[in-house]
Amino acid sequence: MQDNRVLSGMRPTGQLHLGHYHGVLKNWLELQNEYDSYFFVADWHAFTTHYSDKIDLEGNVMEMVVDWLAAGINPNTATIFVQSKVPEHAELHLLLSMTTPLSWLERVPSYKDQQLKLKTKDLGTYGFLGYPLLQSADILMYKASLVPVGEDQVAHIELTREVARRFNHIYGREVDFEEKAEAAIGKMGKKQAKLFRSLRKSYQETGDDEAMVKAQALLQEQQNITLGDRERLAGYIEGVGKIILPEPESLLTKASKMPGLDGQKMSKSYGNTISLRDSAEAIETKIKRMPTDPARIKLTDAGDPNKCPVWQLHQVYSDSQTCEWVVDGCTQAKMGCVECKQPVIEAAQAELAPMQERIAKYQADPELIKQIIHEGSEKAREVAVETMAEVRGSMGITY
Ligand code: TRP
Ligand code: SF4
Numbered sequence: 001m002q003d004n005r006v007l008s009g010m011r012p013t014g015q016l017h018l019g020h021y022h023g024v025l026k027n028w029l030e031l032q033n034e035y036d037s038y039f040f041v042a043d044w045h046a047f048t049t050h051y052s053d054k055i056d057l058e059g060n061v062m063e064m065v066v067d068w069l070a071a072g073i074n075p076n077t078a079t080i081f082v083q084s085k086v087p088e089h090a091e092l093h094l095l096l097s098m099t100t101p102l103s104w105l106e107r108v109p110s111y112k113d114q115q116l117k118l119k120t121k122d123l124g125t126y127g128f129l130g131y132p133l134l135q136s137a138d139i140l141m142y143k144a145s146l147v148p149v150g151e152d153q154v155a156h157i158e159l160t161r162e163v164a165r166r167f168n169h170i171y172g173r174e175v176d177f178e179e180k181a182e183a184a185i186g187k188m189g190k191k192q193a194k195l196f197r198s199l200r201k202s203y204q205e206t207g208d209d210e211a212m213v214k215a216q217a218l219l220q221e222q223q224n225i226t227l228g229d230r231e232r233l234a235g236y237i238e239g240v241g242k243i244i245l246p247e248p249e250s251l252l253t254k255a256s257k258m259p260g261l262d263g264q265k266m267s268k269s270y271g272n273t274i275s276l277r278d279s280a281e282a283i284e285t286k287i288k289r290m291p292t293d294p295a296r297i298k299l300t301d302a303g304d305p306n307k308c309p310v311w312q313l314h315q316v317y318s319d320s321q322t323c324e325w326v327v328d329g330c331t332q333a334k335m336g337c338v339e340c341k342q343p344v345i346e347a348a349q350a351e352l353a354p355m356q357e358r359i360a361k362y363q364a365d366p367e368l369i370k371q372i373i374h375e376g377s378e379k380a381r382e383v384a385v386e387t388m389a390e391v392r393g394s395m396g397i398t399y
Contacts, residue, residue: 003220006035006251007144009042009083009135014060016067017273018348019266022316023256025071027148028078037078038142038380041065044083044090048131049118065369067276070358075372083138085377088384092137093130095391099166100133108132109155136160140245141384148251157250164245171394172241174232181236184229188222200237212237244394245387257316261290263309277359280349287313287345292337293330302333310341317347 008028016025031037041061061082073080083089105111110132115123135156139147140163147157174180185193199215202208215237219230228242235243259265260272267273274286290310293303305311305327314326322343329335362369392398 002036002143003145004036005038005142005144006031006146006148007038007040007139007142007248008148009040009045009138010064011045012041012043012057012060012064013268014056014063015275015277016064016071017266017268017275018352019256019258019260019273020067021071021276022258023150024148024253025068025073027253028068029072031148032074032078035146038144039068039073039078039080040138040380041082042135042138044134045131048125048128048134049114049121049123051125051127052121061373062366062369065373066359066362069362069369069372070276070355075376079376079379080372081377081380082373085373086141086381086384088381088388089134089137089141091388092141092384092391093134095395096133096137096140096163096167097130099170100163102129104159104162105129105133108159110152132156132159133163136163139248140164141387142380143246143387144248145246146251147248148253150253151255154250154252157248161247161249164247167245168235168243169240171391172235172244174242177232177236177241180229181232184225184233187224187229189224192218192222196233203237204239242394244390257312259309259312261286261309263291263312274348276352276355278352280353283348283352284345287341287348288338290341292340296330296333296337299336300333303330303337305330310337310344313344313348317344317351 008024010020010024028037028039032039041064043057043061046055046057046060065080068080069075106129111129114128132155136159139157139160147160149157185196188196196215196218199211199218202211203215216234219225219233222230225233231244231246232242234246235241256266260267260270261274262270262272264270264272274283278286287310292310293305293307295301295307296303305314308330311326311330314323318326326340329340
């Protein structure tokens with residue numbers, strides 16, 4: 001397991017909006033400084049629901065990567081890549097499909113939900129049913145410990161854990177597993193080996209989770225053992241066999257506080273977005289048209305900020321003093337909505353202006369974007385090649 005690795009992906013939806021920025025990208029910006037981060041464009045995933053639509057996939061991929069970079073995702077810190085440039089994802093997806101029961105996929109909530117939601121599309125396809133498994137392959141390939149996702153994706157991470165567990169259970173057995181594990185313990189040094197044995201015993205006999213965590217930490221500290229031995233011993237703690245694909249955990253991203261222009265969740269399909277590329281004038285027009293508390297018909301009608309989407313924007317952008325000014329002015333009918341909107345218009349414009357400068361710079365240099373994608377994908381591919389060698393090896397595909 002790569003203890004320090006984070007992986008997350010986005011479908012190539014094209015230009016991003018403020019909902020993406022406040023909900024996802026700001027979170028990635030923090031993660032990239034703390035973790036070995038892999039962020040990728042899930043371009044194959046687009047076909048699972050849009051296989052018959054004419055979409056400008058290349059344009060969408062490029063625009064999205066430009067927006068990531070402009071938002072501050074740093075290609076020297078994080079690995080930015082595109083799924084289809086690492087075709088090993090397809091091989092792992094195929095191999096995992098052999099051991100994944102159909103019922104596990106049918107049970108994933110998004111399978112039925114999306115079919116109901118996207119009624120005009122025929123989602124009775126093999127690819128759509130299997131898309132959470134493709135996602136499992138995306139994650140397991142990098143042995144990531146953490147996957148930052150929104151609420152709607154947690155079930156997919158849960159599936160990924162089950163898929164990994166089953167794979168390890170079936171293919172993690174080596175003929176001489178026990179001897180190899182014992183030999184690896186022998187390399188740890190007497191004191192450490194003794195501690196490892198007692199922690200393992202305690203976990204196996206009493207199910208003591210703390211002992212498990214300590215034993216795993218002990219393994220991470222070992223300098224003298226190979227990665228293969230470390231994975232073998234991780235499996236040996238539980239006594240099952242070698243862990244080839246470690247189970248990831250989801251890192252739940254808090255729901256974005258950024259509302260759409262109508263107060264619903266900001267989403268392209270609702271037509272309520274402020275794009276990262278909207279001009280200062282467009283931002284002003286959009287916010288000026290936002291609905292407010294319907295009770296405020298005349299300036300003298302008092303309002304309630306809690307019934308107003310503009311107030312939610314103040315929560316994102318305004319300091320406490322400005323927020324007090326809003327509450328007072330609204331509930332006491334001291335100011336009009338136009339005036340109230342002015343600080344959020346300015347804040348959104350100020351937030352996007354530097355990003356748009358960077359967007360313009362990157363857009364003027366598509367070769368640079370292609371190079372960033374190429375280099376990131378090559379780096380990701382090195383990891384993928386290594387994982388696939390282990391996966392094939394464990395399945396006996398070694399000839
Ligand atoms: N399914 C995710 C979504 O629709 C995108 C995705 C694909 C992903 N593969 C992933 C997210 C792996 C996290 C990890 O948003
Ligand atoms: Fe909304 Fe501000 Fe108008 Fe109150 S004064 S209804 S918070 S826009």
